[in-house]
Every structure is written in C-alpha cells, then in structure tokens.
Amino acid sequence: KNEVEQSPQNLTAQEGEFITINCSYSVGISALHWLQQHPGGGIVSLFMLSSGKKKHGRLIATINIQEKHSSLHITASHPRDSAVYICAVRSYPGGATNKLIFGTGTLLAVQP
C-alpha cells in the first residue's frame, strides 16, 4: 500500500463545476504539498500546509492532521485547470533534506 493515496485517479468535469481531489497518507508528516503539472510541463507548487486551510484564488486546500487527510478544491472550474494534481508529504521526522513522498496524481480534465 502506498504511503500517500490520492482519489480519484481520473476526473472529468464540466466548466463551472466544483471539484474536490482527496489525499490520504499513512505516515507522520511535517508538511503536505499540493502540486500542479500541465501536460508536457514542469511541476509548480500550489500549496504547502501543515494545518488548517489555505486559499489562493479559486483554489482551496485543507488538511486534517488527526485524520491524515487533505483535500484540494477548485471552485468555478475552467478548462485551463486541466492538469495532473499531485499530493506530496514530507514525513516526520524527515531530517533537513526535505525529501518528499508523492501520490500518483489525479488527472483532471475540465470540458468547456
């Protein structure tokens, strides 16, 4: 069993829909990251959080440390949101080198 599990693996939505991607992990963590990867592109960091909730534009990330679960929400989805969304955790104690454990990603397609 992977230490970081994401669901769903694939998601197709209509433009304007509210989208939720889930991430569960089985290790103690010091931080959780949500990353975005566009087709053929590099990876960019969306959020890094260790508690509570963060919001950036139409994106919201939440984490429940007790339940070892995080969600990424996209409000008013748009075709440009189509990408792979990756959850990654920094295990604790992880040392100073900042190694991450990655989920396998969620492929999101938003149709116009």
Added chain:
Amino acid sequence: DVKVTQSSRYLVKRTGEKVFLECVQDMDHENMFWYRQDPGLGLRLIYFSYDVKMKEKGDIPEGYSVSREKKERFSLILESASTNQTSMYLCASSLTGSAKEQYFGPGTRLTVT
C-alpha cells in the same frame, strides 16, 4: 523567482549509450533531487544531494549515478542506458530545513531505443 533548468526537454538515446542529464538552479539551494516519473507510479526519488560532492541514494538508484561538483549543478548519469529507463526525469532543488518548498525543473523526456 527561483529557476531550475534542465539541459534538454526531449532526448532519444540508444541502448548502451552513456547519458548525461544536467540540472542547474540559480537560488543557491543546498539540496538537489533527481526523480523519474512514470504513469501510475508517480514521482520516485533516484538520488539527492545535500551539499557539493555529497549524495545519497533515493528509492530507485540502480542503473544511475550522480555528480555534484558545483552547488548550482547536479548531473544524473545513465552509465549504459536501457529501454526500461525510458521515462520523464525531473530535477528539483530546495533550501535545507523543515518544510522547505521544492522547486522543479521542466523535465526531460528520455526515450531509449
């Protein structure tokens, strides 16, 4: 803005060739990482380096070696490329310390024929 660059976006090599993938970062980061990304498997750590000339094996180091002679540059070497090393290779860098963000390069899609 942090910038992590990789020497090639696409690379095609023959089985048995020696392959060098170069990564350069411009933010004086101590840590640098090489990952490979395969469908259904996500990103897997090949090697990382926490200082010049220092390296540690990641989860899948077999068939790879690395070199870090300067702080800004981290090279991944495939001594004798094989078809099962066809993959997307991603480099990343970060500062040392807890919960520091990793910054990723654009990736190199390597095909070994």
